Amino acid sequence: MVMSKFFETLPEGYGYVVLAGTGSVFVNMWMAINVGRARKKxxxxxxxxxxxxxxxxxxxxxxxxxxxxxxxxxxxxLFVGGLQYPKISAAAGAVYLAGRIAYALGYYTGDPEKRRWGAVGHIAELVLLGNVLSLAAHQLGWVGHRHCRMRF
Incomplete structure (x- = not known):
């Protein structure tokens, strides 16, 4: 019963944010496995x-x-910004993860300059930062209408 009330406070689509966060676990594990393989090699x-x-x-x-x-x-x-803009945050999270993969694949070549392929991830970070700042401004009453259904 307590969990169902908690879920009612989350904005529609917040599950996408959770999936983006879960995707980051798989990206991190993939990188860790690659380091382990490289240690042996x-x-x-x-x-x-x-x-x-x-x-x-x-x-x-x-x-x-x-x-x-x-x-x-x-x-x-990701998780805080997703409270107000879940779909935008989840999409930015996916772009960030794609950027991390591109960054790693570029770096894996042994040429550090090729890590720049993942720079798109920084754009996603800026979007996420903007989402969090917007949430804070709305919650503090610095700007008008709240889009967030969370009860603060």
Missing amino acids: FEVPYPEMYSSSSKEFNCIQRAHQNTLETYPQFLML
Whole structure:
């Protein structure tokens, strides 16, 4: 009963936001598996984070590490911004994840310049940031009509 009341407060379409968040788990796992495979291929033992002899391993490791460095803010922006704009947030989340995949595939070539293929993910981050700022402004009464059905 408590959960059903909670679900009633979420905006229509928030499930898409949850699916985008879940998709990020799979992208992260894919990158972690690639680092594990690269460790074996380039003989980089644990607990070494980077290799002194393999630029390619370092690029694969760095792609995953950079994703982990930005993961908390992505999730916060996705889940909070989705409270007001669930479909826009979910779509931006999907674009962000596609950007992370493109970023990784570019970096995996061993040429760090090719990681720029994933720059589209930064546009998605800006959209998510805008959604969160809009939610905050609406909730604080700084701007007019609220689109959010959450009870604050």
